[in-house]
Every structure is written in structure tokens, then in C-alpha cells.
Amino acid sequence: MTKNEAICDCEVIHQDIVEKVKKNMPDESELYDFFKVLGDSTRAKILWALDESEMCVCDLAVLLNMTKSAISHQLRLLKQANLVKYRKEGKVVYYSLSDDHIKSIFETGLEHIREK
């Protein structure tokens, strides 16, 4: 058992396990960013809706009973995370999902909460 040098306020109990897990831990901060984006219920609902159908900003605002501005702000984050894409048609901007991983993640999530 060796004293830990840094912030941690305890001794290392299972050094071997910690080492093993540390090796296999992916340092991909993108992964955590990805789940952070899913972590807001407004964004989750938008993704859920877009999984059903392509929609414009107004449609989403009506559906979720929110302002266009609020929706637009969240769509920007979803765009940055490469979760949605868009196409313009005159004044109207149509958003849709950029890939289908989101659907399977939602489905696994539903399985989880229904198994109780």
C-alpha cells in the first residue's frame, strides 16, 4: 500500500485493479462530451423527434412548447456534436439526424428503465 501523491485522500487498497482499469480506460474526452449533449432533456427530446421525422425549427418549438430561440440554441450544440444536420429551403431550415447511433442508444436506455 503506497500513499497517493495527489488529490486523493486515501491509501491505495487494490493497486493491481487500479492499474489494470487505468490501462483500459479510454482517454477519449469526446465520449464524455457526447453523453453530456444527451444529458439535457430538451436536446434528448429534439433528437427523439428528429428520429421520427425531419423537422423545422418552428415545428420543434411547437412540439416542445418552447421559443424558437431556445430551440435554436440547443440545435447549435447538437450541430457542434455532429448529431444533427440541416438543409435550407427558402426561409425554412429543416433539421434531421446525422447518423442512426442515437436511435439504438435510446432503445437501450428504454430497455434499462423498463427492466424494473
Next chain:
Amino acid sequence: MTKNEAICDCEVIHQDIVEKVKKNMPDESELYDFFKVLGDSTRAKILWALDESEMCVCDLAVLLNMTKSAISHQLRLLKQANLVKYRKEGKVVYYSLSDDHIKSIFETGLEHIREK
């Protein structure tokens, strides 16, 4: 096109689509709570680690370079969300995943971020 009664500041452009999507939207707030729990990187890392191996609070604190207190607070939230379970052995409390949905969600997430 009918004016929307509530918060939304725009007219309904595609009434049919909004109606259709609204019908199919699950009102399961548990689902959004579930993703909210995953949305914090500390909790995501804890879950990732526990997917590798059962671990005690100290191990997790050393692994993530955080205090036992911080880890313990997050473990409480994961417990409430039924994502982890624990067993006591003397002074030591060992945590592990309560089901294996988390693993498949992480794997789908990794697929997503690697496809670019």
C-alpha cells in the same frame, strides 16, 4: 396554419408532422433522467471503470484523482438511478454495475465518435 396558444412564438408550419411526432413521443421522464445521470463525466468514468471491475471507493478516488467524498456523492446518485449496486466487506464498500445496458450504450457511443 393556426396560431399556437402557448409559449411558442411562431405559427405552425407542418401541423401533420407535429401531431404525428407528438403521438409517438414517449412521455417517460425516467428516460431523460437516465441520460442526465450519464451526462456527467465523473459518473461516466465511474461507470466505465466499474464495467471493467468491481471497485471500492478508495480505488475509484485514486483512479480518477479525486477525494473519497466527491466519489461517494456521485455513487449516491448512481445508486438512486439503479445503475450500481454495492456490498460491504468490513470497512470496505465494493461497488459494481447493476446491469449490463450501460456497456452497450458506451459501445454505441464509441462507434458514433469514431465514425468521422
Next chain:
DNA sequence: TTGACAGTTGAACAACTATTCAACTATAAT
């Protein structure tokens, strides 16, 4: 060219939340 509407954007605010700190319980060992 003027008005109306879809959508975006930046700043400000309010609400939320992760971490810290200190005090505490419980178990084990000397």
C-alpha cells in the same frame, strides 16, 4: 421597398450542480 416571418446570435440572468469542507459513523487493529 416595405412588411412579415423563419431563424440566428450574444449578453444577461436564474437555476442547477459538482466539488469542497468539516463533522460524523463504523469497522479493525494495537
Next chain:
DNA sequence: ATTATAGTTGAATAGTTGTTCAACTGTCAA
């Protein structure tokens, strides 16, 4: 009994973030 360590807990703090508000751009129609 006393000391040491694992872990928990509640309150406080500090950082983060979702929404609002107002101003703006771009497109379409009269």
C-alpha cells in the same frame, strides 16, 4: 479504550448552463 482508516452526509461555494430578451439577417410576398 484508543487510534486509524473507509466511507457517508449536509451545508456552502463556485462553476456551469439552459432559457430569456432584444437585436439582427435573410427570404418571400404584396
